[in-house]
Amino acid sequence: MTTAYRHGITVSSAPGKPRLPLPIEICVFDNGPGAPPDIADHLFDPFVSGRREGQGLGLALVDKLTRDMGGIVQYAREGIPEMTVLRLLLPRATS
Structure with a gap:
């Protein structure tokens, strides 16, 4: 996990x-x-899962909570070797 403050995004x-x-x-x-x-294009939809035992609610909840805070969440495959x-x-919080 990484965190950063990206000016200009x-x-x-x-x-x-x-x-x-x-x-x-x-x-x-x-x-x-x-x-x-x-x-991959539907990962943040409710009840979508790539696992047999998956319920497909985790990423949908992450997406909803992130949007509720005014943000966005993205999925990508990047790097060498490729990773999720x-x-x-x-x-940024406003006062």
């Missing part, structure tokens, strides 16, 4: 809306095989 919230700064980055790494390609990266991008 922004995402588009919607067409025509201002970009949102999401400078706080939390990355979780896993050296397993990753998600099966046929479900779950990246949470969050806004």
Whole structure:
């Protein structure tokens, strides 16, 4: 796991809306095989799992809680050798 503060990281919230700064980055790494390609685009949907015994609620909950805080969560396969990266991008707290 890594954490970082990334100056200048922004995402588009919607067409025509201002970009949102999401400078706080939390990355979780896993050296397993990753998600099966046929479900990779749906990992954050409820009840989607690549495991027989999986219920498919964990990543859906992570996505909901991250969005509730104004952030986003991303899934990627990166590096050599390739590994799974779950990246949470969050806004800075305001006072």
